[in-house]
Amino acid sequence: MIFTGKVVEMKPSANIAYLVFAVALFFAFAWPEFAGAVGVPYDQKAEEGMDPDGIGFNNDPSREPPKDTLAARNRAAMKKFAAQDYSKLTGFGGLKGFSDEMLNNHFKIYQENVKNTNTLFFLLKRKIHEPENVELNRSLNHEFACMRLHELYFSNLGGNGRLDNKSSLYKDICAEFGSFERWKENFTLMGMMRGEGWMILYRDRQTGSLFNMCASDIGGGLLADCTPVLVMDVYEHAYSPDFHLDREKYIAAFMDNVNWEEAGKRYSEK
Ligand SMILES: [Fe+2]
Numbered sequence: 001m002i003f004t005g006k007v008v009e010m011k012p013s014a015n016i017a018y019l020v021f022a023v024a025l026f027f028a029f030a031w032p033e034f035a036g037a038v039g040v041p042y043d044q045k046a047e048e049g050m051d052p053d054g055i056g057f058n059n060d061p062s063r064e065p066p067k068d069t070l071a072a073r074n075r076a077a078m079k080k081f082a083a084q085d086y087s088k089l090t091g092f093g094g095l096k097g098f099s100d101e102m103l104n105n106h107f108k109i110y111q112e113n114v115k116n117t118n119t120l121f122f123l124l125k126r127k128i129h130e131p132e133n134v135e136l137n138r139s140l141n142h143e144f145a146c147m148r149l150h151e152l153y154f155s156n157l158g159g160n161g162r163l164d165n166k167s168s169l170y171k172d173i174c175a176e177f178g179s180f181e182r183w184k185e186n187f188t189l190m191g192m193m194r195g196e197g198w199m200i201l202y203r204d205r206q207t208g209s210l211f212n213m214c215a216s217d218i219g220g221g222l223l224a225d226c227t228p229v230l231v232m233d234v235y236e237h238a239y240s241p242d243f244h245l246d247r248e249k250y251i252a253a254f255m256d257n258v259n260w261e262e263a264g265k266r267y268s269e270k
Contacts, residue, residue: 080121081147083114086154095157097253102241109237110150116143145222149198149215152231156266159259169229169260169267176210187212188251191234201230203267230263 086107090100120140124133163170163180170180177183183201191199196214203210205225213223222228232254239250 079118081114081117083111084151084154086110089154089158095253095257097242097256099242102239105241106150106233106238107154110147110154113143113146113150117147148222149228149231150233152228153198153233156230156259156262157254157257159257159261161256161258161260163258163260163263167260167264169264172208172210172267183210183212184255187230187232188248188255190214191232191251192247197233197235199232199234200228201263202226203229227266227269229267230258 086103089095089098090103094100095103117140120136120143124136124140163173165171165180173180173183177186187199187201190212191214193214196216198215200213200215200222201210202213202223203226205227210229215222232251234247234251239247243250243253
C-alpha cells in the first residue's frame, strides 16, 4: 500500500481488512447507482415500504420486507381500515330478490374502496408538502365516502323490512312525513332520480329532524353533523345485474330487506 509516496508494507491480514472495508463502502454508497447502470434491479421502492409496482399492496409473501423496520410499519399503516364481512347477506337466509353474484361483485367494489382508502392515507402522510397532495386528498375524499357509505348500506340490509310501529323512529317518521307510507314514497321517488348515487334518510343532530337526501360520493357524500339513519346505494352496479334498468323494482326489493333494527340504533345515537 502507498501512503505519501512511500511504499508501506502491510501484513496479509491488514490487506484483507482493507479489502472488506472498501467493499462495505461500495455497497453502502455506490450500489444503487452501480446496480442501475448494469441493469441489476435495485428495489428502492420496496426498501421504502412501497409496492415496487406502484401504488397499492404487495400481496406476494415472498416480497414481504422484514418485520420491525420502517418498511414494515409503513405497510401496517396501509392496512389501517379493514373491509367488513357481509357474506351473511348471501346464500341461504340471505337477501330476498338479490343474487349472490350481484352481491359478491358489489362486495368487491367496496373492498377496493377500503384498499384505496388505506393507500391514499398512507401516501398523503408521506407527500404532505408535494403538489399532488391536492389530488390525493380529493381521491381520498371519494374513496373514504364510498367505503363508509357501502358499510352503512350493507349493514342496514338483512332484515325483514318491517319497522316496529311502536319504535321512536317509526313515530318520528310519521310525525315528519305524515305517515310511514308517505316517507317511503318520497324516499323511493327521490331514489329514482337520475344522476345521484346514494339515497339517505338523515337525522339532523342539532334539530333532531328527519329528511331524505340524494347524495353523490364525489366530494364527500355525507352531510355535516347529520346521522345517516338509512342508506341505499342506487348506482347501477348495485342493481343492474339483477334488475336491469328497473330501479323502482330494485328499491322495492331493498325495502323488503331493510334491517330497521340497525337503522333504529343509528337513530338513537346522539
Ligand atoms: Fe355500491
